[in-house]
Amino acid sequence: MPSRRQLLQATAWASGLGALGLTASTVQAATSGPVYAYVGTYSDGGKPWRGGRGLGVHQFVLDGATGALTPIPGAPPAVASQGEGAKLRNPASLARHPSLPLLYAANEFEAGSVSAFRIGANGALSFVAEMPCGGKDPAHLSVHPEGRFLFTANYASGDVSVIALRADGGFEADRAAVVYPDVAACGATPCKPGADVVPAAARAHEGFATSDHDGPHAHMVQSDPKGNFVLVADLGLDRVISYRFDRATGVLSQPGTVAVSESSGARHFVFHPNGRWFYLVNEEASTIAFMRYDDATGVLVPVSETSALPKGFKGTSYASGIRMLPGGRHFVSLNRLHDSISLFAIDARTGAPTLVREEWTRGNYPRSCTLDPSGRFLYVCHNKQGDNVTVFRVKNGDIAFTGQYVAVGSAAAIEFSA
Numbered sequence: 543m544p545s546r547r548q549l550l551q552a553t554a555w556a557s558g559l560g561a562l563g564l565t566a567s568t569v570q571a572a573t574s575g576p577v578y579a580y581v582g583t584y585s586d587g588g589k590p591w592r593g594g595r596g597l598g599v600h601q602f603v604l605d606g607a608t609g610a611l612t613p614i615p616g617a618p619p620a621v622a623s624q625g626e627g628a629k630l631r632n633p634a635s636l637a638r639h640p641s642l643p644l645l646y647a648a649n650e651f652e653a654g655s656v657s658a659f660r661i662g663a664n665g666a667l668s669f670v671a672e673m674p675c676g677g678k679d680p681a682h683l684s685v686h687p688e689g690r691f692l693f694t695a696n697y698a699s700g701d702v703s704v705i706a707l708r709a710d711g712g713f714e715a716d717r718a719a720v721v722y723p724d725v726a727a728c729g730a731t732p733c734k735p736g737a738d739v740v741p742a743a744a745r746a747h748e749g750f751a752t753s754d755h756d757g758p759h760a761h762m763v764q765s766d767p768k769g770n771f772v773l774v775a776d777l778g779l780d781r782v783i784s785y786r787f788d789r790a791t792g793v794l795s796q797p798g799t800v801a802v803s804e805s806s807g808a809r810h811f812v813f814h815p816n817g818r819w820f821y822l823v824n825e826e827a828s829t830i831a832f833m834r835y836d837d838a839t840g841v842l843v844p845v846s847e848t849s850a851l852p853k854g855f856k857g858t859s860y861a862s863g864i865r866m867l868p869g870g871r872h873f874v875s876l877n878r879l880h881d882s883i884s885l886f887a888i889d890a891r892t893g894a895p896t897l898v899r900e901e902w903t904r905g906n907y908p909r910s911c912t913l914d915p916s917g918r919f920l921y922v923c924h925n926k927q928g929d930n931v932t933v934f935r936v937k938n939g940d941i942a943f944t945g946q947y948v949a950v951g952s953a954a955a956i957e958f959s960a
Contacts, residue, residue: 577604577915578665578959579611582647583620584925584952585630592650593926595951598622598630599647599659601667602948604958609919609933611948617666623647623657624672633657634925634954635682640689644670644711645957648680648694656683656694656705658712661959675703676718682810684764686772691792693763694718695774700758702774704792721785721794722758741805743827743849748856751826754778755805761825762810767817771840775808777825782808782833784840800842802831810863815870819893821886823850823875828861830875830886832895845894850875850884852900863910868917872898872939876908876922883911883922883934885941901941904932912956919944923953931956 583596597620602611613619623633633647643661648654654675659667677696680703685692692705702721706714738752759778765787766773772794774783780802785794802808807826813819813835820842822831828850833842850861859880866873873895875884882900889896905924912921913936920934920941931953933946 576665577606578602578614578661579604579914579921580636580645580667580957580959581923581931581948581950581953582633582636582955582957583950584632584634584650584954585623586632586651588632588651592632592634593929593952594632595929596620596630596953597951599633599636599645599667600950600953601665603665604914606914606916606918608946609914609935609944610946611921611931611933614665617664621659621667621669623649624655624669631655632954635680636955636957637683637685637692638957638959639685639707639711640687642689642711643959645959646683646685646692648675648683650679650681650697652678652698654678654680654694654696656680656692656713656718665959671713673705673713673716674718675705676720677701677703681760682762682764686765686787686789687767687769688789690789693765693772695760695763696720697759697761697777700760700776700778702760702763702772702794704794706792719792737805739805741807741824741827742803743806743824743829743847744858747828747849747851747859749828750858751807751828751860752805753826754807755780761808764811766835766837766840767813768837770837773811773840775811775822777807777809780804780806780808782811782822782842784842786840798841800833800844802844803827803829803847806831806847809861812864812866812873814866814888814893819888821864821866821873821895823861823864825861828859828877828880830864830895832893834893848886848895848897850877850897851880852897855880862908863922865911865913865920867913867936867939869939874911874920874941876903876911878907878909881906881908883908883920883941887939901934901943904943904947905930909953910955912958915958915960921956923950923956925952925954929953
């Protein structure tokens with residue numbers, strides 16, 4: 543028999559669906575049957591590197607046997623991130639609600655915002671609401687595993703937003719709580735901007751990847767697997783900041799930080815399925831920092847740093863996305879300009895990563911990669927001049943190009959309905 547608490551939670555969840563026009567049958571339709579894919583894009587250039595050739599959030603249906611993405615029958619190719627007739631403003635990062643048929647998009651522009659979309663029974667998106675995130679240029683967003691809070695990493699303003707969600711997944715308030723990096727957490731090594739110097743790892747391959755060490759630049763925010771801490775990768779500070787998370791109030795407190803190598807540019811991270819091993823992409827050094835994680839304290843301990851580029855490579859490259867492969871024995875990361883996928887093997891005893899090989903992405907400037915719900919296909923989004931999504935089959939810890947290209951202007955991120 544369900545507990546009283548479970549019954550109350552279920553009642554609140556069900557009663558809240560009406561505010562977004564959802565029903566229990568709608569939820570069931572969105573969580574079984576066909577799988578749909580959504581590609582966030584840069585639709586308003588603003589800055590030269592963005593491109594701005596997307597149409598908003600593009601929508602597709604997935605062929606589970608081949609990995610092919612085709613337009614949803616009868617649906618428009620893309621939906622606006624801010625309602626009908628609104629100017630498209632870079633819905634470049636996407637996140638799905640963990641239990642409701644809702645998709646969120648971070649709109650990456652100066653007065654940053656977050657949009658919510660309802661996933662219909664046929665997979666088509668419909669715009670629900672938008673609210674300011676309180677920061678500038680939100681480059682990443684994620685939803686807490688319990689579905690009550692949403693986080694954005696605001697790159698230009700160097701802060702993190704916490705947005706409370708109602709039981710129906712809608713925005714609880716019209717303002718976000720904004721958290722700034724806590725300099726007191728840095729201890730003996732001050733949280734101060736670094737210099738735009740060539741990272742040592744980049745010097746090793748005669749690279750010239752430098753930028754944005756003029757202050758904090760939060761690039762990713764996500765809770766740990768248990769939902770007790772929220773971690774932030776800050777490129778400008780060359781640090782990962784770990785906050786204790788209050789599940790009831792959404793308050794982030796007791797920050798602690800760990801530094802990565804100077805000017806390396808902490809960007810994105812992924813946890814191993816065991817929750818104890820942590821892998822961080824350093825954008826400008828093109829390296830992977832391996833750390834051990836204590837989920838009781840939120841403390842990260844650096845172990846090693848490994849190049850994501852082939853031995854002997856010379857020139858400039860910027861690392862970007864990272865994704866754990868099924869089984870937890872391998873992960874992949876992306877290299878922009880080198881335009882490759884780096885495949886890493888994980889030592890089952892120590893967690894240490896070893897670069898196995900590189901695979902051409904079949905595109906230009908890969909920004910992110912995502913697995914489909916089955917874990918059998920990897921999708922790589924190319925923005926800037928790439929304008930496509932390429933599809934790779936995943937099998938036995940390896941990847942192989944399927945020969946499939948999906949045309950999407952300034953493709954930045956992909957998310958699925960299940």
